[in-house]
Structure formats: structure tokens, C-alpha cells
Amino acid sequence: MDELVLDDAQRTAAAALATVAGRSGRRRWAFPRPVPRGVYLHGRPGRGKTMLMDEFFERVDSKRKCRFHFHQFFARLHTAIAESGGLPAALDALLGDTELICFDEFHVHDVGDAMLLTRLLQTLFARRIVLVATSNYPPEQLLPNPLMHAKFEPAIALLRAHLAVVAVDGPQDYRARGCRDRICDRTGFSSGRYVRGHRPGADRPTAVPIAHLLLRARAAEADLLVVDFDEVCGKPLSAIDFLALTHTYRRWVVCAVPSLRRVPVDAVTRFVNLVDVLYDADLPLTLYTEVSLPELVRDVAAAPDLERTASRLSRLPGARPASVAEPAVSGEAWWPTSREGLPK
Known part of the structure; x- marks a missing residue:
């Protein structure tokens, strides 16, 4: 930049x-x-x-x-x-x-x-x-x-x-604000969606092997994986397992995502890890849920990193209602202009 x-x-x-x-x-x-x-x-x-x-x-x-x-x-x-x-x-x-x-x-x-x-x-x-x-x-x-x-x-x-x-702890979550201001880049992760409701269309159930178990997917075709929350977050899968799945599946749809306060903390942790993995790989994620994003993460006890998850999910279309644009960031434009070496 x-x-x-x-x-x-x-x-x-x-x-x-x-x-x-x-x-x-x-x-x-x-x-x-x-x-x-x-x-x-x-x-x-x-x-x-x-x-x-x-x-x-x-x-x-x-x-x-x-x-x-x-x-x-x-x-x-x-x-x-x-x-x-x-x-x-x-x-x-x-x-x-x-x-x-x-x-x-x-x-x-x-x-x-x-x-x-x-x-x-x-x-x-x-x-x-x-x-x-x-x-x-x-x-x-x-x-x-x-x-x-x-x-x-x-x-x-x-x-x-x-x-x-x-x-680095200013008052503004720029990730969420950028999407409210409609300047969010709708590619990669952000080209997914946050959908209130059920996924339409017919399922094509299939079993996806990963690590020591089989993941029962609603569909697994080409680079698309469609799976329920209880299946992908309710089984003992690690971030390493999710990373392995991204080598094959580059588009993800997670259905029936509940309010996270209603599920065990281990399932919440896996959901956090899944969002981290997909966000960092910049892969599209679509969630189907009956609750809003604030309701999804509200009152969840003992869930480290969930604030980061909410901030990242705010980039998905449908995750936040439209609002009036906020003022531009204050402060001078500055960054070293030349390429630098490292201390020896």
C-alpha cells in the first residue's frame, strides 16, 4: 500500500x-x-x-x-x-x-x-x-x-x-467498521456469507475421511465442503485437521450454527480454530444460522479468542446491519518509505 x-x-x-x-x-x-x-x-x-x-x-x-x-x-x-x-x-x-x-x-x-x-x-x-x-x-x-x-x-x-x-489497542475495530462502510473487499474469506435461515437445496451426503475419523458432510464436491456445525465442531478435530481439509476444500459452508452459549466449550474452541484457519487462508466461508452475529457470540463463558472470531465474521455479508459511515481515521499518514534491512 x-x-x-x-x-x-x-x-x-x-x-x-x-x-x-x-x-x-x-x-x-x-x-x-x-x-x-x-x-x-x-x-x-x-x-x-x-x-x-x-x-x-x-x-x-x-x-x-x-x-x-x-x-x-x-x-x-x-x-x-x-x-x-x-x-x-x-x-x-x-x-x-x-x-x-x-x-x-x-x-x-x-x-x-x-x-x-x-x-x-x-x-x-x-x-x-x-x-x-x-x-x-x-x-x-x-x-x-x-x-x-x-x-x-x-x-x-x-x-x-x-x-x-x-x-495496539485503539477504540476502533477497523475490520468491522470497514464492512459497515461498504469498503470491505468481497474476495476470499469475505466473499462468503452470513445467512439467517436454513440452506436451500438438496443434500448429497458423503463421508470425508480426516485424521482418525469420518466427517459426515451434506456435500463434498470438487472444492466445496458443506457440513453441519455439530459435525465439524462436535468431533475431536484440531486446527491441524482443518488445515489438512483446506488442501482439498477451498470453499466452506457450515450449516445449523447455534448460539455458541448452548454448546460445549470444546465445540466453541473448534469453531474459533476453524474460522482462524479459513480466514488466514483467505477461503470463502458461508454460515447458516438462526441467530444474529451478536447473539451468536453473546454470553459465552470460558471461550478464549471468541472476540477475534466475531471481528472476523463481521467481514461476511449479512453479518452486520448497514449503518451510517463513520468518520475517516484520524492521524497523519506515515510509514518508512524505503526498504530496510534487519539488525545484525
């Missing part, structure tokens, strides 16, 4: 990214020397964290850089561990000579993933690889379960020691 109009929180984050890229932008920030080897951007959904990270990633002048959604990286890591026989060899295979790695939606809810992540962070910083991450959580709120949180405190200390931690 040629010009970004940033709010105050976004400008602070952009300045931190520019500092890591070897320049201070229009302000100098009191980061300790040596320059932090990365940035951790955290805040509520839709505040522009991913947009800032992606702009930074595109402008860094390096061929030894990679960007992952967190689910995507962990899927590759588990595959590499199985193929190589251990974590050190798996990390060697995945990282290679990488000098910059960007993670979108950095989150930790599982103690097993937390242990893998701690080893990953130790490896990244030992190799002086620059890390940029976005998250809905400040470091201290990762792995929030009080019975397990202490196991992740060494990793939190690593994040604080090596990264500039910056809150």
Missing part, C-alpha cells in the same frame, strides 16, 4: 517496527541498546496489528524471511517432528537460515504447545533471528490457566527481554 493513515496506537507500533528495521522514523524511542530483536504487538481484534506486521514484512529487504499464522506453523512443526524424530532437528528444518520470522495470532492455551513454544523462542533468540508477532494478549496473559501459567513464565520472560512489547 502506498500510504497508511494511522491512529496514535498504530503510529507507536509502526515506530517500533521501524526501529527494529534499523531506523527510528520520525520519533526516537527509548529502547534499550542493543536494539530489540523484534516486536510483540498486542491488542483487541481489528486494531490493525496484522496490517502493520504485513507492511513491515513486505518492506524488509531480505530473502531469508517467513510469515506464518500460528496454527500453520504448529502444523508444520508437528509434521517436522514426526519426520525428523525430534524437536531440534525439526526446528533446524523449519528455520534453516531464516533471519526474520513473523507470527500472526500468537496465542497459547495448551501446556504442550507452551513447552514447544518455549523451546522455539530459546532457539530463535539464540540464533539472533528477528521475531515479530501479533497477539490479542499481552505476554503475561498467555497460557492464562492458573494451574499451568507458571510453566510458561520463562517464555514470557524471554519475550519481555528480547522484544519491544507494544499495545
Whole structure:
């Protein structure tokens, strides 16, 4: 993009990214020397964290850089561990000579993933690889379960020691606002729909094998998968399983989606993971439900990341009623104009 109009929180984050890229932008920030080897951007959904990270990633002048959604990286890591026989060899295979790695939606809810992540962070910083991450959580709120949180405190200390931690938490959810203002790009994920009612037409039931079970689909033809919520979210499927399904099915329809407060928390978590996977892959998602989007996510207890899910679903036509356009974002247009290298 040629010009970004940033709010105050976004400008602070952009300045931190520019500092890591070897320049201070229009302000100098009191980061300790040596320059932090990365940035951790955290805040509520839709505040522009991913947009800032992606702009930074595109402008860094390096061929030894990679960007992952967190689910995507962990899927590759588990595959590499199985193929190589251990974590050190798996990390060697995945990282290679990488000098910059960007993670979108950095989150930790599982103690097993937390242990893998701690080893990953130790490896990244030992190799002086620059890390940029976005998250809905400040470091201290990762792995929030009080019975397990202490196991992740060494990793939190690593994040604080090596990264500039910056809150990007302005008052506006730009993702939802853009769609209310009818400037939402209706391609990829956003070319799906949020439909109040039942799916019309006849079903063609079929069984889709995935992992250790069969998924009973209403239809599975070419690149289209039509499946009920209870089937895709009620069975023990992981984000890795959803990623595997996207290799074959590039258009998704999920039917009979209930108010999420009426379903078990495990099913809610799978729904969150499914939306994450489809959103990051930019694949069309159509939902059929009897409830509005606010009602869908209202009063759901113990469901991490559901606010992000609601923000992402707001991009679907039909998810939100039309409203009067809001004022343009205030703030000066600014981003470093030249391509930058990384700290050595």
C-alpha cells in the first residue's frame, strides 16, 4: 500500500517496527541498546496489528524471511517432528537460515504447545533471528490457566527481554467498521456469507475421511465442503485437521450454527480454530444460522479468542446491519518509505 493513515496506537507500533528495521522514523524511542530483536504487538481484534506486521514484512529487504499464522506453523512443526524424530532437528528444518520470522495470532492455551513454544523462542533468540508477532494478549496473559501459567513464565520472560512489547489497542475495530462502510473487499474469506435461515437445496451426503475419523458432510464436491456445525465442531478435530481439509476444500459452508452459549466449550474452541484457519487462508466461508452475529457470540463463558472470531465474521455479508459511515481515521499518514534491512 502506498500510504497508511494511522491512529496514535498504530503510529507507536509502526515506530517500533521501524526501529527494529534499523531506523527510528520520525520519533526516537527509548529502547534499550542493543536494539530489540523484534516486536510483540498486542491488542483487541481489528486494531490493525496484522496490517502493520504485513507492511513491515513486505518492506524488509531480505530473502531469508517467513510469515506464518500460528496454527500453520504448529502444523508444520508437528509434521517436522514426526519426520525428523525430534524437536531440534525439526526446528533446524523449519528455520534453516531464516533471519526474520513473523507470527500472526500468537496465542497459547495448551501446556504442550507452551513447552514447544518455549523451546522455539530459546532457539530463535539464540540464533539472533528477528521475531515479530501479533497477539490479542499481552505476554503475561498467555497460557492464562492458573494451574499451568507458571510453566510458561520463562517464555514470557524471554519475550519481555528480547522484544519491544507494544499495545495496539485503539477504540476502533477497523475490520468491522470497514464492512459497515461498504469498503470491505468481497474476495476470499469475505466473499462468503452470513445467512439467517436454513440452506436451500438438496443434500448429497458423503463421508470425508480426516485424521482418525469420518466427517459426515451434506456435500463434498470438487472444492466445496458443506457440513453441519455439530459435525465439524462436535468431533475431536484440531486446527491441524482443518488445515489438512483446506488442501482439498477451498470453499466452506457450515450449516445449523447455534448460539455458541448452548454448546460445549470444546465445540466453541473448534469453531474459533476453524474460522482462524479459513480466514488466514483467505477461503470463502458461508454460515447458516438462526441467530444474529451478536447473539451468536453473546454470553459465552470460558471461550478464549471468541472476540477475534466475531471481528472476523463481521467481514461476511449479512453479518452486520448497514449503518451510517463513520468518520475517516484520524492521524497523519506515515510509514518508512524505503526498504530496510534487519539488525545484525
